[in-house]
Amino acid sequence: MIAPAGPDSFGTFMDLGIVDLRSKNAKLAAGFTSNADTRYSMYSVCWYEGNVFSEADRTAAQKLPYSNGEATSDYCQK
Numbered sequence: 001m002i003a004p005a006g007p008d009s010f011g012t013f014m015d016l017g018i019v020d021l022r023s024k025n026a027k028l029a030a031g032f033t034s035n036a037d038t039r040y041s042m043y044s045v046c047w048y049e050g051n052v053f054s055e056a057d058r059t060a061a062q063k064l065p066y067s068n069g070e071a072t073s074d075y076c077q078k
Helices: 055-062
Strands: none
């Protein structure tokens, strides 16, 4: 059986990463690993918990569908 086509199968998703090189993300677990560039992955921040974007932009971005329905992130407390 073939799964129905979803947004991810059409490549209609966006991966947004924000880094703050001033300090490592304290929310990450001690043994955290990532497939992202190791020079930056430890400095990645949770864009929707901080003041990276305006309230209007953050609200608009939060309305976008999640990739593969995944609503969690290692970089965020929530």
